[in-house]
Amino acid sequence: MASFVIEGGHQLSGEITPQGAKNEALQVICAVLLTEEPVTITNIPAIRDVHKLIELLRGMGVKITQNTTDSYTFQAGNIDLDYLKSDAFRQQSQTIRGSIMIAGPLLARFGEVYMPRPGGDKIGRRRLDTHFVGLNKLGADFQFDPKESAFTAKTKSLKGNTMLLEEASVTGTANVLMGAVLAKGTTKIYNAACEPYLQQLSRMLVKMGAKIEGIASNLLTIEGVDKLDGCDHRCLPDMIEVGSFIGMAAMTQSEITIKNAGVEHLGIIPRSFEKLGIAFKFKGDDIYIPEQSRYEVEKFIDGSILTIDDAPWPGLTPDLLSIMLVIATQANGSVVIHQKMFESRLFFVDKLIDMGAQIILCDPHRATVIGLNRANKLRSTVMTSPDIRAGVALLIAALSADGVSQIHNIEQIDRGYQNIDLRLNNLGAKITRME
Ligand SMILES: CC(=O)N[C@H]1[C@@H](OP(=O)(O)OP(=O)(O)OC[C@H]2O[C@@H](n3ccc(=O)[nH]c3=O)[C@H](O)[C@@H]2O)O[C@H](CO)[C@@H](O)[C@@H]1O
Numbered sequence: 001m002a003s004f005v006i007e008g009g010h011q012l013s014g015e016i017t018p019q020g021a022k023n024e025a026l027q028v029i030c031a032v033l034l035t036e037e038p039v040t041i042t043n044i045p046a047i048r049d050v051h052k053l054i055e056l057l058r059g060m061g062v063k064i065t066q067n068t069t070d071s072y073t074f075q076a077g078n079i080d081l082d083y084l085k086s087d088a089f090r091q092q093s094q095t096i097r098g099s100i101m102i103a104g105p106l107l108a109r110f111g112e113v114y115m116p117r118p119g120g121d122k123i124g125r126r127r128l129d130t131h132f133v134g135l136n137k138l139g140a141d142f143q144f145d146p147k148e149s150a151f152t153a154k155t156k157s158l159k160g161n162t163m164l165l166e167e168a169s170v171t172g173t174a175n176v177l178m179g180a181v182l183a184k185g186t187t188k189i190y191n192a193a194c195e196p197y198l199q200q201l202s203r204m205l206v207k208m209g210a211k212i213e214g215i216a217s218n219l220l221t222i223e224g225v226d227k228l229d230g231c232d233h234r235c236l237p238d239m240i241e242v243g244s245f246i247g248m249a250a251m252t253q254s255e256i257t258i259k260n261a262g263v264e265h266l267g268i269i270p271r272s273f274e275k276l277g278i279a280f281k282f283k284g285d286d287i288y289i290p291e292q293s294r295y296e297v298e299k300f301i302d303g304s305i306l307t308i309d310d311a312p313w314p315g316l317t318p319d320l321l322s323i324m325l326v327i328a329t330q331a332n333g334s335v336v337i338h339q340k341m342f343e344s345r346l347f348f349v350d351k352l353i354d355m356g357a358q359i360i361l362c363d364p365h366r367a368t369v370i371g372l373n374r375a376n377k378l379r380s381t382v383m384t385s386p387d388i389r390a391g392v393a394l395l396i397a398a399l400s401a402d403g404v405s406q407i408h409n410i411e412q413i414d415r416g417y418q419n420i421d422l423r424l425n426n427l428g429a430k431i432t433r434m435e
């Protein structure tokens, strides 16, 4: 288990460029399985989850060439479906969530898939009903084997259908969409998730020859085609990293410019940070965050305490709430952070309370933060990263704290943040990695 040792209290300054988006990369890398032609993807982040997915595809027989640090060409000519039943596949696929998105493409192209239950953050129940019920509507029979904790799905051929997803699941929509593009006939997906990475996946599929209408809306209409071709695709900047950097700058009183932030794809994210009182300016596609000695949380119009909560896009992504919570600890004012989607994502507040933050965990989904308005700095401590976003929230807390903190289990952070220690040290942070 590797750790970070963080000497807190240093202001940061300079420019930082966000990595390519983790959750887009996981979707579009799975989509290469839909064609036997080469697909080149650039701006792929060098993070653990993506490397694991690439290795899974390599094990399945996909030919993979790394062109530059962030560009890969994939060619899924012959696929070894038996590899899905190997111990190697089971072990690797169970450590990431993104691996589930090979199900739609493999069913569409080869008529079968065997899939051990995927992993990912342990942040609450993460069911897969939307995925398999949706693929079932396209004509796949599926079974869940509780002993093996694995799904099997089979079909003679997928057929278009009309469906209303029970919930706007991101990876569930991606799976059904990737099944539908090669199904016979028309599919309509109501209540589809439509966050920017699904929009990107849809655009990539269109470049490959898929017929999709309604991109960026929650009704996707797909006219199945017989085969898809190769294409070139570039991943967007990671919006969660952009949000993490906005919060980190405010919390550490630093002046930072986030370069090439993909501003037009950030939706409600900038406004959500503004509600915490954080100032910034868009300069073209860059975001300039000035040094801020204080920031004041907005109230609702009637004067009552602000709530920040998550919702499917265009609502606020749940992946930024841990970061917003930590930022709120040094704001002037109070805020309720309501994590609606996941029930185990707020328990890390115990660590912040140890550090001197004023937080009441009301229930597993809601925490009230009473901002310290920088009256007291957080105290350094030793902590363990429970999940990817809490890990970064704790890293931000440690960067702002007095003294030296340690964060264990930083493999969680490495799942989604590329060389975060080195990149922040370039801004003046003092983070040492202990292997
Ligand atoms: C690899 C990947 O892309 N992971 C992201 C993806 O996970 P993932 O696709 O696994 O998440 P889902 O969108 O399926 O659902 C996330 C959670 O929200 C709940 N839910 C979802 C939709 C809804 O309308 N109501 C509702 O309550 C689900 O029951 C589940 O507990 O989307 C999540 C939600 O943005 C993000 O946190 C993850 O980072």
Ligand SMILES: C=C(OP(=O)(O)O)C(=O)O
Pocket: 022, 023, 049, 096, 097, 098, 119, 120, 121, 319, 388, 389, 416
């Ligand atoms: C929850 C996350 O990831 P995953 O779905 O891959 O576990 C995340 O990126 O915040």
